Amino acid sequence: MSEVFERSKTQGNARLVLLSLADTCSDEGVCFPSIKTIAKKANISEETTRKFLHAFEKIGLVESEERFSPVGRRSSNTYKLNLNKVGDDELTKDVIYLAIPKSKHRTSDGMNQFTPSPPNPVHTTHPLNQFIPSIMNHHKEPKIEPSSDSATAPSNSNESTDLFPTENKPPQKRKPKLVTDKFIAELQTLNPDKDVEAEAQKARTWILANPPRPFTQKFLAGWINRSTTKPERFSNF
Numbered sequence: 390m391s392e393v394f395e396r397s398k399t400q401g402n403a404r405l406v407l408l409s410l411a412d413t414c415s416d417e418g419v420c421f422p423s424i425k426t427i428a429k430k431a432n433i434s435e436e437t438t439r440k441f442l443h444a445f446e447k448i449g450l451v452e453s454e455e456r457f458s459p460v461g462r463r464s465s466n467t468y469k470l471n472l473n474k475v476g477d478d479e480l481t482k483d484v485i486y487l488a489i490p491k492s493k494h495r496t497s498d499g500m501n502q503f504t505p506s507p508p509n510p511v512h513t514t515h516p517l518n519q520f521i522p523s524i525m526n527h528h529k530e531p532k533i534e535p536s537s538d539s540a541t542a543p544s545n546s547n548e549s550t551d552l553f554p555t556e557n558k559p560p561q562k563r564k565p566k567l568v569t570d571k572f573i574a575e576l577q578t579l580n581p582d583k584d585v586e587a588e589a590q591k592a593r594t595w596i597l598a599n600p601p602r603p604f605t606q607k608f609l610a611g612w613i614n615r616s617t618t619k620p621e622r623f624s625n626f
Contacts, residue, residue: 396476405431406441418470
């Protein structure tokens with residue numbers, strides 16, 4: 390780091406980035422800090438840090454190589470500081486301009502240059518992207534080609550041509566099942582510890598007091614489930 394501090398001709402933020410990078414390098418000039426770490430040491434933004442690192446690569450002062458974890462996850466880059474270039478590392482405006490991404494370039498009027506994104510980003514040359522269109526279009530209905538019979542048959546203007554005529558029809562409600570003596574007997578068999586007939590009379594009375602609810606099997610079954618067991622009768626001694 391002392392060699393960079395004494396010989397480097399960089400100035401401003403470029404010097405801060407270079408000193409921060411050199412501070413983490415070994416004697417051979419190799420290090421692998423993250424962009425966030427370098428930016429924090431230099432007290433500048435990560436975007437500015439990337440810009441000057443790219444500029445250092447343009448002049449051959451720094452070499453970078455991508456680094457991955459054993460499971461294939463992207464990690465911080467490995468940086469190699471070329472100590473022979475220290476002292477001949479002055480950055481010109483042209484080098485800094487080339488290090489800035491094209492989307493960040495400014496036009497002559499001082500406005501940011503707009504770089505439109507390519508249309509249909511899904512259709513790239515990546516081998517995995519060839520499956521994406523088929524996944525995105527999985528909801529499309531298959532084409533139904535007319536048969537030879539339908540082509541020759543006379544058309545009837547009164548008939549509907551909708552392939553799915555039931556979609557627009559309202560759902561039909563099932564007719565509720567009313568209580569019968571047979572159903573009460575079945576409930577008594579299933580609930581021997583309850584007086585089903587007496588509870589059915591109570592439920593029917595409640596229905597009469599709360600119209601227009603029908604006296605259905607579902608209602609009576611729920612009533613029986615919530616009722617208590619019938620009291621035991623003891624004979625007189």
